[in-house]
Amino acid sequence: MYEEVWGACKDMTEVAMTLDGRIALVTGASRGIGRAIARMFAREGARVAVSGRDGVALNGIVAEFGDRVCAVPGDLSAPESPDKIVAATVARFGGLNLLINNAGVIHPARDLADFDPDAWRNVIEINLVAPAMLVRAAVPALRSAGRGHIINISSIGGRKGAGGRSAYRASKAALINLTESLAAELAGDNIQVNCICPGSVDTDGYRQLMASRGKPPAAKAMRPEEIAEVALFLATDAASAITGTAIDAFGATNPLLSE
Ligand code: NAP
Numbered sequence: 001m002y003e004e005v006w007g008a009c010k011d012m013t014e015v016a017m018t019l020d021g022r023i024a025l026v027t028g029a030s031r032g033i034g035r036a037i038a039r040m041f042a043r044e045g046a047r048v049a050v051s052g053r054d055g056v057a058l059n060g061i062v063a064e065f066g067d068r069v070c071a072v073p074g075d076l077s078a079p080e081s082p083d084k085i086v087a088a089t090v091a092r093f094g095g096l097n098l099l100i101n102n103a104g105v106i107h108p109a110r111d112l113a114d115f116d117p118d119a120w121r122n123v124i125e126i127n128l129v130a131p132a133m134l135v136r137a138a139v140p141a142l143r144s145a146g147r148g149h150i151i152n153i154s155s156i157g158g159r160k161g162a163g164g165r166s167a168y169r170a171s172k173a174a175l176i177n178l179t180e181s182l183a184a185e186l187a188g189d190n191i192q193v194n195c196i197c198p199g200s201v202d203t204d205g206y207r208q209l210m211a212s213r214g215k216p217p218a219a220k221a222m223r224p225e226e227i228a229e230v231a232l233f234l235a236t237d238a239a240s241a242i243t244g245t246a247i248d249a250f251g252a253t254n255p256l257l258s259e
Contacts, residue, residue, distance in 0.1 A: 016236055016237040016238040016240075018044060018045050018236065019041055019044040019045045019046035019098075019232070019235060019236060020044075020045035020046075021045070022041075022045070022046040022047070022097040022098055022235070023046065023047050023048075023049075023089070023093045023094070023095050023096050023097050023098070023145075024038075024041050024046045024047070024048045024049070024096075024097065024098035024099075024100060024235070025048075025049045025051065025072070025085070025086065025089045025096060025098070025099050025100065025134075025138070026038040026041065026048060026049070026050055026051065026100040026102060027051045027052070027076065027085070027100065027101055027102050027103035027130075027131075027134065028051070028052055028102040028103030028104060028153075029048075029050035029051055029052055029058065029061065029102070030050070030052030030053070030054040030057035030058055031052075031054070031057060031203065031204055032201070032203030032204060032205055032206075032224055033102055033153060033198065033201055033203060033224045033227050033228070034050075034052070034100070034102035034103065034153075035050075035057075035061065035224065036223075036224035036225045036227065036228040037100055037102060037224075037227070037228040037231045037232075038050045038061055038069070039061065039064070039065075039228075040225065040228040040229070040231075040232055041098070041100075041228075041231075041232065041235065042061075042065045042068050042069050044232060046068075046098065046235075047068050047069070047070075047093050048065075048068065048069045048070075049069075049070050049071075049072045049085075049088070049089035049092065049093065050062070050069060050070070050071055050072070051071075051072045051073065051074055051085050051103070052073065052074075052103065053073065053074070053075050054073075055071060055073045058071035058073055059071055070089075070092045070093070072085050072088040072089050072092070076103055076125075076126050076130040077122060077125055077126060077130075079133075081130070082130060082133035082134040082136070082137045083133075083137045085134070085137075086134065086137035086138050086141065087137075090141050095141055095144065095145050096138055096141035096142055096145065096148070097142070097145050097147070097148050097149065098148065098149050098150075098151070098235050099134060099135065099138045099142070099148070099149075099150045099151070100150075100151050100153070100231060100235075101130075101131035101134055101135070101150065101151070101152045101153060101175075102153040103126060103130065104126060104127045104153065104155075104171075104205070105122065105123045105126045105127060105168070106168060106205035106206065106208065106209050107119070107123055107167055107168055107209075108208065108209065108212030109163075109164035109165065109209065109212045109213045110164055110212075111163065111164055111166075112166045112167075115166070115167065119167075120166075120167045123167035123168060123171055124167060124170070124171050127168070127171035127172065127175065128171045128174050128175055128178070131152055131175060131178070132178060135150055135182055135193075138150070139186070139189075139191070142186075142189070142191050143189050143191070146190060147190040147191065148186075148189075148190070148191040148192070149191065149192045149193075149194075149234065149235055149239075150182065150186075150191065150192070150193045150194075151193075151194055151195065151196065151231050151234050151235065152175050152176075152178070152179050152193070152194070152195035152196075153195065153196055153198070153227075153231075154172045154173075154175045154176050154179070154195045154196065154197045154246060155168070155169075155172040155197055155198060156197055156198065156199045156200075156248070156250055156253070157169040157172050157173075158172030158173045158174075158175060158176050158197055158246070159173070159176075159197060159248070161173075164213075172197075175195060176195055176197070176246045179193050179194060179195040179244065179245075179246060180244050183243045183244030184244065187243060187244075192234075192239070192240075192242065192243040193243055193244060194234050194239075194242055194243060194244070194245050194246070194247065195245075195246045195247070196227060196230050196231060196234070196246075196247050196249055197246050197247065197248045197249065197250075198222065198227045198249050198250070198251075199222065199248075199249065199250030199251050199253035199254060200217075200218050200220070200221040200222065200251075200253040201221060201222045201223070201224055201226070201227055201251075202217055202221040202222065202223060202224070203224055206221060218253065220251070220252035220253055221251075221253065222249075222251040222252070222253070226249070226251060227249055230247060230249050234247070
């Protein structure tokens with residue numbers, strides 16, 4: 001009897017943790033955290049559309065996984081890109097279940113007074129407006145699928161402001177708030193919306209930020225795969241109870257550890 005019940009539970013867990021049959025779109029998949037998420041999702045059984053501007057890097061992931069992955073390149077600073085990227089994904093794979101809004105601009109440390117106004121606006125455009133427009137474009141396909149999940153990649157910087165980080169941190173704080181609004185709007189469609197707030201992760205973007213501060217990358221920075229694991233959990237049925245949340249994933253860069 002015990003073995004029968006345990007066997008059923010184990011099967012449920014295995015089903016709950018897989019992405020078999022799911023179709024995912026990952027933005028900013030050419031490198032860093034987005035690349036790690038795309039590769040992990042493909043390994044876990046999803047078909048994955050990878051987006052970004054660097055077509056060569058995107059094709060590298062396609063070469064690794066074959067038909068299971070397709071490249072849907074696009075520059076998110078162009079207003080027409082979100083619709084085009086989602087349409088290309090649906091045309092290629094026939095639907096959409098998972099949207100991972102990961103692409104982001106991590107600008108160099110710069111006070112607002114010294115910021116070029118167009119560059120400041122561009123950060124808000126890529127980090128906040130583009131994710132919202134990608135959701136808007138994706139909702140019809142997510143509704144048709146009968147269920148869906150949107151995961152926004154915010155930041156530890158979305159939790160608190162800091163000098164030199166005005167555009168970035170304002171955009172990431174707004175992304176947390178947007179997550180809550182969209183979770184409320186889409187709950188009736190069986191679409192979950194959550195976000196992840198990573199601490200320091202060793203990527204090109206992070207290294208450039210640290211260089212602009214004249215500092216080396218922190219030895220305790222996380223690997224991109226550690227954030228991909230959190231995204232994987234949220235994307236599976238194992239996370240069916242969770243929507244409208246912001247999950248802090250600070251790793252060893254958690255400020256609690258230095259207090
Ligand atoms: P990254 O190494 O700088 O990579 C950024 C990604 O965004 C690239 O794939 C890039 O693709 C894409 N991207 C940037 N501008 C774009 C545009 N105009 N159009 C389309 N794609 C664009 O960044 P990361 O460190 O992996 O960060 C990924 C996400 O995690 C970002 O949202 C970031 O804010 C967030 N995050 C990172 C950290 C960290 O410590 N690394 C911490 C907290 C949150 P192309 O260059 O191919 O266009």
